Amino acid sequence: MQERENPERLLLPAVILIEDDPNLGSMMQEMLDVNYRVEWAQTRAQAETLIRRQEHGGYDALIVDRRLPDGDGLDLVRSLRRAGITVPALMLTALSSVDDIVEGLDSGANDYLTKPFHITELEARLRALLRGYRAQSASVIIGDWLLKTDAMLIEDPDGRQTPLTDTETHMLALLASSPDHVFARDELLGRVFSEGSDQGVVDVYVSMIRSKTTKAIIDTVRGRGYRIGRPEAE
Known part of the structure; x- marks a missing residue:
């Protein structure tokens, strides 16, 4: 409804937020929605439906919680990478050990943010992620x-x-x-x-x-x- 009222919002980056905590997810969606078009999924299954519905990779970035009620968010990222979907993914997690972070990055995540975090840091990381992805996607080395x-x-x-x-x-x-x-x-x-x-x-x-x-x-x-x-x- 908001996009119909203001067509200029269609120019904003499209982000899918995958977070099962209703309070945190609602707060993040509201705060990010100023500068992004945010769709919120609370399970891996919901996220996969949204992502695969967007032909040719309609999202500009993913924000993915690792602990989801129907699996590890990192498994979702792995699945997308195997399918050739390269949209950048920022992982959110309470797992803050070096091994956990390395596993996440090696499995296809582009950045890793541990909980608790400040929303301004999340937004800064998201901006950096989008800048890097757009620069990379404009030219592909073969x-x-x-x-x-x-x-x-x-x-x-x-x-x-x-x-x-x-x-x-x-x-x-x-x-x-x-x-x-x-x-x-x-x-x-x-x-x-x-x-x-x-x-x-x-x-x-x-x-x-x-x-x-x-x-x-x-x-x-x-x-x-x-x-x-x-x-x-x-």
Whole structure:
């Protein structure tokens, strides 16, 4: 309702807050809602529904409590990373040992804030997280090539730039977001192409991207699908 009253709020970063404590969650949502569009989930299941409903990664950041009633918030982050969802995640936890923090960062979290915390520190960390993510997401290194997602260009090792379509850019960015993951054709079809497309279109676009760049930019994994390549090996 608030967004309908003020369309300018649609320009604010979208954040999902995953916190099961009703008092803390309500307070955080109210305070963050000044500068962000905040959706609040109280369980991992609710969060996964919200996240996966947003096609092509509609959230700009996640704030995730580790202790959720239906599991560890860190397991949610791990699951998202395996699915190639790279939206930055700030973990909230009462677990403050070095080992806990290292585990969180190694599992895909981008930052870690221990409870209790001050809301101004949370906001500062969130701003830093968004700045770093946007700078990183604008350019993606693929071997010795550089994908510029905002400009929809790819630059070869000699600095020559080739324009890409929106679909080609999205496919390359998705593959590069999880370099060790093999994307099945069905997965690419569901996350890159419009509803009703058939699997053959995936192979067509892989061929088109290779023809504009180099064959090594996308690896074919026989019987499984595709993953990002390492074209500097040529």
